Amino acid sequence: MVETFEWPLEPSPEAMRRMVEVVMERLAAHVGSLGEQPASYDQSQGLALSERLIEPLPQRGEPLESLLAALFDEAIPMSFNAAGPGYLGYIPGGGLFEAALGEFIAASINRYVGVWVAAPGLVQMEANVVRWLCQIIGYPASSLGFLTSGGSIANLSATITARRDRLGEDFLDGVAYGSDQAHYSVLKAGAMAGLRRRNLRKIPSGPRQQLRLDLLEQAIEDDRRAGLSPFLLVGNAGTTNTGAVDDLEALADIARRHGLWFHVDAAYGGFFMLTERGQRILKGLSLADSVTLDPHKGLFLPFGTGALLVRDRRALQVAFDETGDYMPGFQEADSSVDFCRLSPELSRAFRGLRIWLPLKRHGVAPFQQALDEKLDLAQRAAEALAATEHVEVVAPPQLSAFAFRATFPDLSPEALDDLNRRWLERINARQRVMLTSTLLDGRFTLRLCVLSFRTHLDRLDAAIEDARAALAEVTP
């Protein structure tokens, strides 16, 4: 006889409603106070926290309220406030609430979007999203792509697509080129795609941190003469270091002349194509064979949303189309798609909804406006810092990021590095903003990137105020 229990894994509609209310109360308080929360936390306490939270496999259930307490009162406060307005480090993300709703709905309905026949309407919504992204970057109707977990996987998928398209199966002599400013995921993608590390070229960048075209052409010619097979060129549309944008038109031309696949890493900068200024700065982006975008950066979505777009969708099919006897039939219409044939994944989250819902609810105008605001804010902050005594803006904003440092002519380079390190610590200690650093020409450099939809003028002014006050504290 089969025993009957109360099945706790299947709550009643009323129980579901109560759970959502409890969660919503916590969320409203948390998200509503992001601006007042500290920008970061005391990192010396991080290890103690993670050790305190180690626990065995739970044998019994606990009330939702006490679990939320552990999450919201203990774990969340000890983290970078990456969704808050003061997050000006690395590349800020976002966290639009409608995207969270999309995620919640997608996980609750749990429909299958890996193949078209399983949910044609939902797959069409995701295909629409991908086409909108193609439209934003100026791609033609032949283009398509797919949503990924982020820019790293998009760059990896682009490298594999390029490798299949240009080299087929014998690719060990293949050579890929990018600048010394490329995100490290580009190099990692080459290694993961099976290329020889010694065939991954880092071409030096010149003024404005742009890839040196003369050195690139020279390297391609040298490699050809050495019997190697140049096949991939990766350009930057907004580097992580300083927000630098390569001369994309010139790179497209070099790639075309040498028969290279041209991929652009626009993970950070790509969505500035929504603005007129961005379109001017990123001119040539639509000439790329493939483009990485991170909606979890410039479209203000929660982390876990990237995209790879490809100018000719057939290249994706060549790279990723496999099937098994147990699979349902695929559809052949040009208007829709079986995403498992164009991408590495089969079962996966319905990522489309977290983009579809915010874009449909708001339309594109508020996104354009917010991105224009970021360009203005970065410009204003850079000007204010440049006007500050002892501060040099070493990489002015090309988009919404820039790099700067304190300079004192009497100090050695090592002493200056140390001073700048302490300056950054003092700025961040004030907890209104969080900035991060990088090395530029081997020297410790502060950087500031404005990208969150929650960051406005008041927070940038606070950043400048804190930077000036902190500099006074470390001035020799």
Ligand SMILES: Cc1ncc(COP(=O)(O)O)c(C=O)c1O
């Ligand atoms: C320019 C650039 N490319 C690629 C990446 C990697 O993207 P993700 O962190 O989404 O994997 C980043 C991340 O910050 C980036 O800024």
